[in-house]
Amino acid sequence: MDTYEPHIYELSAPGKHGTNLPRLDVPEAALPTALLRQDGMNDFPELTEPEVMRHYTRISQRNASPDTMMYPLGSCTMKATPKLHEEVARYAGFAAVHPLQDESLSQGALQLMYELQDYLGEISGFEAVSLQPAAGAQGELTGILAFRAYHLDRGDPDRTEVLVPNAAHGTNPATAAMVGLKVVELKSDARGNVDMDDLRAKLSPRTAGMMLTNPNTLGLFEDQIVEICQLVHEAGGLMYGDGANFNAILGIAKPGKLGFDFMHYNLHKTFTTPHGGGGPGSGAVGCTAELAPFLPGPRVRQTASGSYELFTPEKSIGRMKAFHGNFAMLVRAWTYIRTLGAAGLREVSEIAVLNANYVRVKLKDLYPQAIDRICMHETVLRGQIAGAQGIRTLDIAKRLIDYGFHPPTVYFPLIVPEALMIEPTETEGKRTLDIFIQAMRDIAREAVETPDVLHDAPTTAPVRRLDEVRAARQPILRYNAEAFAQILNER
Amino acid sequence: MSISIPGDLRYSTSDEWVRTEGEEVVIGITDYAQDALGDVVYIELPAVGTVLTPGESFGVIESVKASSDLYAPIGGEVVAVNSDLEANQEPINQDPYGAGWLLRIRPSGEEEPLMDATAYAAYCEERAH
Ligand SMILES: Cc1ncc(COP(=O)(O)O)c(C=O)c1O
Numbered sequence: 070m071d072t073y074e075p076h077i078y079e080l081s082a083p084g085k086h087g088t089n090l091p092r093l094d095v096p097e098a099a100l101p102t103a104l105l106r107q108d109g110m111n112d113f114p115e116l117t118e119p120e121v122m123r124h125y126t127r128i129s130q131r132n133a134s135p136d137t138m139m140y141p142l143g144s145c146t147m148k149a150t151p152k153l154h155e156e157v158a159r160y161a162g163f164a165a166v167h168p169l170q171d172e173s174l175s176q177g178a179l180q181l182m183y184e185l186q187d188y189l190g191e192i193s194g195f196e197a198v199s200l201q202p203a204a205g206a207q208g209e210l211t212g213i214l215a216f217r218a219y220h221l222d223r224g225d226p227d228r229t230e231v232l233v234p235n236a237a238h239g240t241n242p243a244t245a246a247m248v249g250l251k252v253v254e255l256k257s258d259a260r261g262n263v264d265m266d267d268l269r270a271k272l273s274p275r276t277a278g279m280m281l282t283n284p285n286t287l288g289l290f291e292d293q294i295v296e297i298c299q300l301v302h303e304a305g306g307l308m309y310g311d312g313a314n315f316n317a318i319l320g321i322a323k324p325g326k327l328g329f330d331f332m333h334y335n336l337h338k339t340f341t342t343p344h345g346g347g348g349p350g351s352g353a354v355g356c357t358a359e360l361a362p363f364l365p366g367p368r369v370r371q372t373a374s375g376s377y378e379l380f381t382p383e384k385s386i387g388r389m390k391a392f393h394g395n396f397a398m399l400v401r402a403w404t405y406i407r408t409l410g411a412a413g414l415r416e417v418s419e420i421a422v423l424n425a426n427y428v429r430v431k432l433k434d435l436y437p438q439a440i441d442r443i444c445m446h447e448t449v450l451r452g453q454i455a456g457a458q459g460i461r462t463l464d465i466a467k468r469l470i471d472y473g474f475h476p477p478t479v480y481f482p483l484i485v486p487e488a489l490m491i492e493p494t495e496t497e498g499k500r501t502l503d504i505f506i507q508a509m510r511d512i513a514r515e516a517v518e519t520p521d522v523l524h525d526a527p528t529t530a531p532v533r534r535l536d537e538v539r540a541a542r543q544p545i546l547r548y549n550a551e552a553f554a555q556i557l558n559e560r
Numbered sequence: 561m562s563i564s565i566p567g568d569l570r571y572s573t574s575d576e577w578v579r580t581e582g583e584e585v586v587i588g589i590t591d592y593a594q595d596a597l598g599d600v601v602y603i604e605l606p607a608v609g610t611v612l613t614p615g616e617s618f619g620v621i622e623s624v625k626a627s628s629d630l631y632a633p634i635g636g637e638v639v640a641v642n643s644d645l646e647a648n649q650e651p652i653n654q655d656p657y658g659a660g661w662l663l664r665i666r667p668s669g670e671e672e673p674l675m676d677a678t679a680y681a682a683y684c685e686e687r688a689h
Contacts, residue, residue, distance in 0.1 A: 239627070480625045486596075486688065537624040541601035542649070 072531055073557065074127055078548060081114035087121060131531040133475045139501050143447040143478040143490030144238065144286060144313055146338035153408065154341065154401035163400050168392035172378055179377035182393065183369040185353075185403045189334055192406075192414065193315070194325025195355030197382075199364040200394045205313055207389055208333025208352030209244040209280070212309045214386045215331060215356065215363040216278045217248055219307065222363075222384060228277035228305065234263050236287055236482045241280040241311060250277055257484060261287040261440035263297060276306035283324070284314045284445035286482040288425065288490070298328025307331065307360075315339045316494070317422055317446035320415025331356040340402035351398035365389045420495035421446040424502060428491055431506045435513040439485040447492035449485055457516035460523055462487040465512055467534055470527035472508035563684055564591040566657055571680035572633035572672055577657065581664075587633060588661040589621065589652065592684045597623040600649040605630075605662060610638045612665065614672045619662070621652075630662070635670035638663050 116124075134140070140147035158164065166178050186198040202208040213231065220228045231245035234255045242252040253271050256264040263281070279301045283291045291297065298308050310324045310332030316339040318324075324332050336351035337344045344350070356364065365388055366381030379393075393399075409417065422445050429438065429448035436450035452462030466476035466489070478490040493502055515522050527533065545552050569577045575593035579586045594600065602622040612618050612632035619630040642661050645652060651659035675683060 483626055538599040538601060541599075541622075541624055 077114045085115045087118035140475040141477045141491045143492035148341045149496045154404045157404045158397045158400045194323030196358040197361035198355045200353045201365045201389045202352040204350035205335040205352045206240040208354045212331040213248045218363045230275045232279040261289045272304035278307035280309040282311035288444040288447035319418040336402040342398040342401040349395045351395045424493040450489045452487040454516045460516045464523040468526035471529045567677045570674040574631040576633045594656045598625045600652045636665040636667040640664035
């Protein structure tokens with residue numbers, strides 16, 4: 070295919086326009102110079118309405134999205150967003166409220182936030198929830214800032230180390246570093262869990278806390294979790310739960326009861342709010358009563374008369390986000406929880422785990438498992454196909470595009486060479502899973518028999534394989550007609 | 561996987577190599593490390609004069625796959641930096657023990673525990689499984 074859609078500036082010609090304004094009947098005035106851009110970007114493209122419409126519709130049709138294909142990104146959890154959520158989020162009562170509107174005029178929105186705090190707390194076993202953070206990573210920052218504030222508040226300033234397993238997502242160590250704490254890496258054991266001896270050796274009076282994803286990034290349950298939490302607490306540290314994989318244990322295990330002190334919920338993963346380019350994220354956080362005074366505000370509480378009001382916890386670390394978090398995401402998450410109910414949420418996790426294990430068992434003869442265990446909601450395989458020469462996971466991922474699938478997460482977690490991390494989620498049925506499995510099996514055969522087909526992939530996508538190295542080494546960060554023409558010429 | 565591990569160097573668990581040249585020491589990342597990272601696209605190195613503490617991070621290396629810290633295998637003062645790498649990182653992938661060197665150091669005598677080539681080969685082998 071490799072069909073080229075011109076840039077909107079290339080479609081532009083002076084004088085074309087989409088609307089006809091009435092003739093000017095007042096004296097023309099120049100814009101104040103203070104309001105003019107000073108960076109030379111004063112031109113806007115000039116096009117007719119059909120040109121604009123067709124341009125953007127054509128681009129949208131080239132998009133890969135859960136609306137057109139299975140999207141098995143592991144860890145990033147691309148669930149389908151039910152269309153009902155979109156409708157509810159667009160109700161004028163939610164979509165048209167202004168965050169500066171008086172509380173008395175926003176009671177419905179505040180009630181929704183209050184109920185969502187309550188539901189998330191109940192599902193995870195935590196006392197208090199703040200809906201402020203805008204993504205998982207920001208939830209992590211919130212948690213570790215709260216840990217730091219908690220230790221300082223107790224007059225214990227020397228707790229400056231955060232333990233992070235080597236399988237963790239990069240946002241965990243980055244968070245600890247951003248708070249100004251020292252990252253202490255923990256090894257994984259042969260079963261893909263935290264190495265308990267290493268944990269014992271690295272706990273100390275300097276331990277501020279530990280960050281752990283459970284199920285972890287290998288898609289495996291940390292079955293020593295209760296002991297891990299005990300050890301960290303005995304050392305005086307706190308347990309942070311990275312909730313990226315919470316969708317595997319809804320209604321089955323409550324992190325707050327397992328011993329975690331704080332956790333984030335990726336509403337854009339577990340609770341289906343749109344992800345990536347589809348919408349802003351939401352990384353609400355929950356914690357124990359002990360840490361609740363440190364949560365970012367404002368939170369919502371109910372007054373004695375039954376109305377709802379905003380308040381800021383007494384020792385709050387401060388705001389993490391303007392206004393009330395990404396409110397429209399909260400509406401979607403609330404709708405999801407209310408539509409499914411407690412039993413439905415548990416079923417979500419059960420089916421997610423079943424689907425991942427179905428894929429795992431059907432593929433493990435061709436794609437070696439990172440760890441030979443029953444997995445949770447995602448399975449980590451290796452793109453190391455027996456008998457295939459010079460084939461890497463990247464080639465397999467690109468070939469999947471030709472088969473009509475978005476590739477899974479690749480090269481993560483970093484401790485697994487040639488990792489292929491597949492998360493089907495509960496939203497895929499057996500028919501789709503079987504087609505996916507067949508595609509993966511066909512690709513494994515091609516990898517041995519016709520490896521160039523993989524090296525050349527994708528061939529049916531609107532663009533061919535990108536030169537990622539050149540893009541990173543010589544990035545062109547702003548539209549530049551000359552550079553563009555040169556790149557097109559080279560193709 | 562055939563990884564080059566020269567016999568005359570010493571190696572750290574975080575995959576840096578160390579070569580003694582008279583009074584000074586040259587360090588870089590190993591062939592194993594460059595292979596695991598893939599094409600390097602960015603590197604941040606300390607300024608000449610910086611004093612390194614063994615085991616502490618002294619810079620950042622980024623490939624299309626990952627971004628990692630670089631850890632000092634030995635302590636000492638940086639006397640030269642391979643600044644050509646800022647504009648062109650290819651030597652790190654193509655010649656990690658030669659043109660891809662990172663720093664030249666006047667050692668302080670403090671060191672992380674380092675491995676010889678045989679021990680490092682076993683360490684790489686262990687992680688390939
Ligand atoms: C395990 C894990 N932790 C944390 C994060 C960060 O979450 P977010 O992307 O919402 O910032 C991710 C992101 O994919 C993740 O997979």
